[in-house]
Amino acid sequence: EAQVTQNPRYLITVTGKKLTVTCSQNMNHEYMSWYRQDPGLGLRQIYYSMNVEVTDKGDVPEGYKVSRKEKRNFPLILESPSPNQTSLYFCASSLSLTGVATEAFFGQGTRLTVV
Amino acid sequence: GNSVTQMEGPVTLSEEAFLTINCTYTATGYPSLFWYVQYPGEGLQLLLKATKADDKGSNKGFEATYRKETTSFHLEKGSVQVSDSAVYFCALTTFNTGNQFYFGTGTSLTVIP
Secondary structure, X not given: OOOEEEEOOEEEEXXXXXXXXXXXXXXXXXXXXXXXXXXXXXXXXXXXXXXXXXXXXXXXXXXXXXXOOOOOEOOEEEOOOOHHHOEEEEEEEEOOXXXXXOOOEEOOOEEEEEO | OOEEEEOOOOEEEEOOOOEEEOEEEEOOOOOEEEEEEEOOOOOEXXXXXXXXXXXXXXXXXXXXXXXXXOOEOOEEEOOXXXXXXXXXXXXXXXXXXXXXXXXOOOEEEEEEO
């Protein structure tokens, strides 16, 4: 089954304690990205990756890091989480086709609370 | 720049009522348009899409038509069911923005029996 898998689904942590949210896709997609969802703001892109070893900032990258060492995995790293990073996070993947906009497939989401 | 504006919610309807959720967009370049649905506790699922002007996307009784002249992509369903209760997101992407999606703020729909 084609899917994007995120872990964990729920996480409560304390300010400053480094954490990683994992994301894996089994569709051989080149493009992967992270979004955060906040009430009244919709989804906003944090970081994206066009392919292995190619990453770039989205609209709200401050306080986050990513890496893309393998095509299937795209972890999101919070080196020093703060309460304003409490949010619902989604990983997404899609094919990267020249001249064609393709649909994105989303993970189940990770609800992060930073206290 | 690229942006999506959709009607504020929440929306509450009785079963079998007609649904419209308005969505308008601005885009640099030629966008593809999408409606995603988020059921409680789940991720976003593609509901329907349209990739060029006048295309109509449809799925599960939902429809939306890509209107370039009014820059709109309104979601409609003739008769909603309780199982349609969810949050609906309008979104766009353009191939020259590197597959980045731009989402509206979401519209929460509750259908009551």
